[in-house]
Amino acid sequence: MPVRVGLIGVGDMGAAHVRTLSTWVPTASVVTAYDPDTDRATAVCGEVGGRVAGSATEIIEAGDVDAVLVAAPDPLHEELVLACIAAGKPTLCEKPLTTSAEGSQRVVDAEVAGGRRLVQVGFMRRYDPAYVQLRQLCADGAVGDVRVVHCIHRNARAHPAASSDGIIFNSMIHELDAVPWLLDDPLAAITVHAPGLPDRALRDPQVALIETAGGRLVTVEVFVNAGYGYDVQCEVVGERGTARLTPPYGLGLRRDGVDGVAVIDDFVARFRDAYRIELSAWVASLVAGTPTGPSAWDGHRANLAASAGVESLHTYGRVAIPHPDRPALYR
Numbered sequence: 001m002p003v004r005v006g007l008i009g010v011g012d013m014g015a016a017h018v019r020t021l022s023t024w025v026p027t028a029s030v031v032t033a034y035d036p037d038t039d040r041a042t043a044v045c046g047e048v049g050g051r052v053a054g055s056a057t058e059i060i061e062a063g064d065v066d067a068v069l070v071a072a073p074d075p076l077h078e079e080l081v082l083a084c085i086a087a088g089k090p091t092l093c094e095k096p097l098t099t100s101a102e103g104s105q106r107v108v109d110a111e112v113a114g115g116r117r118l119v120q121v122g123f124m125r126r127y128d129p130a131y132v133q134l135r136q137l138c139a140d141g142a143v144g145d146v147r148v149v150h151c152i153h154r155n156a157r158a159h160p161a162a163s164s165d166g167i168i169f170n171s172m173i174h175e176l177d178a179v180p181w182l183l184d185d186p187l188a189a190i191t192v193h194a195p196g197l198p199d200r201a202l203r204d205p206q207v208a209l210i211e212t213a214g215g216r217l218v219t220v221e222v223f224v225n226a227g228y229g230y231d232v233q234c235e236v237v238g239e240r241g242t243a244r245l246t247p248p249y250g251l252g253l254r255r256d257g258v259d260g261v262a263v264i265d266d267f268v269a270r271f272r273d274a275y276r277i278e279l280s281a282w283v284a285s286l287v288a289g290t291p292t293g294p295s296a297w298d299g300h301r302a303n304l305a306a307s308a309g310v311e312s313l314h315t316y317g318r319v320a321i322p323h324p325d326r327p328a329l330y331r
């Protein structure tokens with residue numbers, strides 16, 4: 001019997017998840033989806049033989065839905081995940097878990113009160129083969145003790161809902177989760193620089209300088225209107241060498257006298273393998289009984305860093321990142 005999944009939100013990310021589940025995860029079946037854009041929901045359900053739901057609540061409460069995948073806009077995540085916890089439904093919620101640290105604390109509190117892990121957060125970089133190798137290499141000491149990490153996160157065009165604070169909560173959130181995971185070293189303080197231009201509402205690009213509890217330095221450039229493509233880079237600098245994801249992730253092209261590498265402009269293409277592995281692992285963990293991927297606590301820890309980043313963006317100062325005790329449920 002496959003794990004029967006209901007999707008809430010089938011825009012770019014949700015539709016890609018539907019296709020990944022139906023194509024690559026034979027132990028899952030997409031049975032229903034809800035999106036207020038009914039044309040979109042109808043098209044996506046039509047591809048996989050699912051039914052179009054009339055509301056998110058209908059999906060969460062449906063007897064034939066074993067697990068819910070939330071890919072609705074960020075501000076809706078908290079309410080939807082809390083409803084899934086109340087209904088006892090395992091949930092993969094796209095990042096960020098919520099749009100505030102107070103909100104993610106409420107999710108953690110609800111899950112802890114229920115006494116079992118139900119929530120996984122869509123931090124798919126933890127499943128990207130190159131990131132996984134980079135993390136292993138750091139753990140093995142292949143470049144010596146890591147002293148600095150440089151991260152770059154560029155999009156060709158900003159999402160229409162992009163905001164200056166959202167650049168941190170929606171985009172930089174990936175680095176705020178991935179870097180402490182890569183180094184096994186929590187983030188301790190953040191300073192965000194984003195001068196902005198007088199004629200532009202969006203403060204983009206933003207560059208953050210982050211200090212870890214272990215005394216490492218991390219730089220993160222997020223540029224959501226970089227124009228040329230989608231480009232995620234990461235380099236770790238150790239005392240004996242450096243290691244990096246090979247940038248950009250694309251196709252070698254020699255043409256018109258130029259030897260270059262084509263840059264894709266699409267996160268789905270860049271992280272295709274990561275999404276496949278993420279969703280396969282999520283469904284396998286549900287078959288085994290409990291989600292084991294990035295937890296609500298991981299989502300909350302990233303949100304604490306993002307919240308400090310937003311404060312820094314507005315105060316132009318260095319902001320300490322709280323480091324609360326991990327509840328027993330997440331040990």
Ligand SMILES: NC(=O)c1ccc[n+]([C@@H]2O[C@H](COP(=O)([O-])OP(=O)(O)OC[C@H]3O[C@@H](n4cnc5c(N)ncnc54)[C@H](O)[C@@H]3O)[C@@H](O)[C@H]2O)c1
Pocket residue numbers: 008009010011012013014034035036037040056071072073074076094095096122123124170267271
């Ligand atoms: N992990 C990743 O790599 C990654 C990449 C992109 C987006 N995301 C996340 O996925 C989520 C969706 O992003 P996207 O790029 O697909 O955005 P999108 O704008 O393409 O899609 C959002 C969809 O949500 C729908 N929606 C609006 N209100 C809704 C509601 N009340 N209930 C259900 N659906 C509703 C919209 O109609 C739209 O189809 C966001 O949380 C985003 O942060 C994650």
